[in-house]
Amino acid sequence: MAAEEQGAPLSGTRVVAIANGVAAAYAARMLCTLGAQVVLVEPPGGSPLRREPPFLPASGGELTQTSALFAYLAAGFESKVIDPRGAAGAASLAETLSAADILVDDTPVAGREALGLDPQATAARFPDLIHVSVLPFGSEGPKAEWKGTDLIVQHAGGEGNLLPNGLAVEMFPDRAPLKIGGYFGEMQGGVAAALGALSALWARGEVGGQAVDVSSQDAMLAVGAFAIQRLGDGSVEHRVERSFRYGGVIPCADGFVELLTLEQRQWEGLVELLGRPDWALAPTLADNIERSRRGPEINRHIREWASLRTADEIVTAGQRLNVPLARYKSPADILAGEQEWHRALFQKISVKGTGMLDVLVSPFHFDDEPLSLCGAPPELPAGKAVEAVS
Numbered sequence: 001m002a003a004e005e006q007g008a009p010l011s012g013t014r015v016v017a018i019a020n021g022v023a024a025a026y027a028a029r030m031l032c033t034l035g036a037q038v039v040l041v042e043p044p045g046g047s048p049l050r051r052e053p054p055f056l057p058a059s060g061g062e063l064t065q066t067s068a069l070f071a072y073l074a075a076g077f078e079s080k081v082i083d084p085r086g087a088a089g090a091a092s093l094a095e096t097l098s099a100a101d102i103l104v105d106d107t108p109v110a111g112r113e114a115l116g117l118d119p120q121a122t123a124a125r126f127p128d129l130i131h132v133s134v135l136p137f138g139s140e141g142p143k144a145e146w147k148g149t150d151l152i153v154q155h156a157g158g159e160g161n162l163l164p165n166g167l168a169v170e171m172f173p174d175r176a177p178l179k180i181g182g183y184f185g186e187m188q189g190g191v192a193a194a195l196g197a198l199s200a201l202w203a204r205g206e207v208g209g210q211a212v213d214v215s216s217q218d219a220m221l222a223v224g225a226f227a228i229q230r231l232g233d234g235s236v237e238h239r240v241e242r243s244f245r246y247g248g249v250i251p252c253a254d255g256f257v258e259l260l261t262l263e264q265r266q267w268e269g270l271v272e273l274l275g276r277p278d279w280a281l282a283p284t285l286a287d288n289i290e291r292s293r294r295g296p297e298i299n300r301h302i303r304e305w306a307s308l309r310t311a312d313e314i315v316t317a318g319q320r321l322n323v324p325l326a327r328y329k330s331p332a333d334i335l336a337g338e339q340e341w342h343r344a345l346f347q348k349i350s351v352k353g354t355g356m357l358d359v360l361v362s363p364f365h366f367d368d369e370p371l372s373l374c375g376a377p378p379e380l381p382a383g384k385a386v387e388a389v390s
Contacts, residue, residue, distance in 0.1 A: 008035025009366055013201070016041060016100040017077070018117070020048050022150065022183040023134045023216050024106035025073040026190030031102065031197060032076045033362045033371045039096060040077045046380050049073060056354040064353040066377075069183075071351055075359055076374030081381055084115045094125065101204075102130045102197050109135070109144050119211040129209045130200040134193040136186075138215030148216065153185030157220025158227060165239040167249040167256075177239070188223060189216025245295025249328075252306040256328040257314055259302070267291065269321035273314075274305055344370030351376050 013036040017028035025040075025047075032038040040047065049070045056066045080096060083089040094116070097103060105117060112118040119139075122131045133139045136148025137156075154160040155177070163178040179185070196212035203210070221228065227237040247259040261267045267288075271280045279301055284290050291298060306314060311327040318325045334340055335358050343365075346358045362371045 008371065010035040013037070013102065014100045015039070015102045015104060015197075016096055018103070018105045018107055019073075021106050022049070022069070022073065022186035023136075023189035023193060023214075024104050025049060026183075026187045027132065027134060027193035027197065028077070028104045029073050029075070030190065030194040030362065031104075032374060034366065035371075036102070038077045039100075040074060040079050040378065041093065041096065042079055042081050042380065044081060044083050046081075047074075050380075056351065056357070058353055059355055066351060066353055071354075071357070071377045072359060074377040075349055076376075077378050079378035079380060084117075090116060097122070097126055097129060100126075100129060102132060102201065104132045104134065104193060104197065106134055109139050123209060123211065127209055128204065130197055130204065130212065131209070132193050132197045132200075132212040132214065134189050134214040134216065136189070136216050138218065139213050143217075150183045150185045151179050153189070153216045153220055154179040156217045157185060157188075158224045159185075159220060162224065162227060162237060162239045167251070169239055185220045186216055188219040189214055192216075192219040192222075245292040246298040246302065248299075250299075250302060250306045250325075252309055252311045252314055255311040257306070257311050257325050258328065259318075259323070259325040261324065264288065266322065266324060269318070269323040270302075272321050273318050273323050274302070277301070277305075344372075347373050349373060349376050352379060 010031060013031070015028055015031050015036045015038045017024060017038055018041050019025035019028060028038045028040070047070065050065075050067050052067045052069045054068050055063045056068050056071060058064050080092075082092045082096070084093040103122065105112075107115060107117050113121070116122070116125070119131055119133070122129055135144070136153055137143035137146050148156065151160075160179045161177050163180065164172065164175060169175070193212070193214045196214055200210040200212055247261055250257050250259050259270075261270050271277075274280055279285075280298075285294070285298075315325055315327050329337065335346065340346060345360060347361050348356050349359045351357050359373060361373055365371065
């Protein structure tokens, strides 16, 4: 069922996305999932996101020219090919924006004025338009012109330097800093852009349209808020020290579980889960500070115990005792998960050339109800085929 048929929160809201990168596209994707009508303005030849690997397989196994990333980000969008560098294209873009409530834009700062997309120009021509700019380092300041891939955003936001940590750094102490898989940094920028758009939309009745400036680097910094807080007491967090004193990633007989006990009752549940061993019943371990001090020792005991049991066995027993833990799943496990489908995290979407795909809908529910996708990713209008991948 389409989002607007459900009376979704943004039904009737019109969004234009000029999205050459993941952050802007992800912001528009979240607004679309909330029920907004999203028009993706693409250059001749199609959005660069259409050419991002990996590509989806056809039913026969060969690869199509459909980017998996684009199919996910643009699910439910409409497509409109516009080249605003000419008079006809500029008029078409102006007409499209005149009907919009929100513009999500990642055009580089240096190219905005020529396209009439600088915030001052859009505010003058479309006073009720909410213009959301999302760039790697924002549109103002000394780094506004800097380029930034997801790798750069993650490391510029500090999180890359803190990975790997915990069990991974124990296993691979000489490994260089990593980044979180996928487009985590750019998606943090997209989350901030979507929230900025919603905030401005909320206030539009009182103040009119607004310009919202989002830096993906700043959004990424918020992920490492605890590390930033520690700067206040003179501590510089490092991946070698960044781990829970006990718990964290625990190897078991057939995989890994994540264990986190922050509260006294959770520790007591863990002791029960472990079978009330003598070492865990020591009076000194009733104190949380002492447990933190003896974290490596406690983890040795937990790992020895877990190595003889399966992940599902540990999780099932732990949940009965209110111990916060979960299994690390493969993508196939997640797609087949009973709980994931019960929560309506995925929706089947038909993608041309590939067939039915299970696509993640949204990272959140609204009013305790799952949201839905409006449809498949858009095809380019006739005669605007995607340029061949070299």
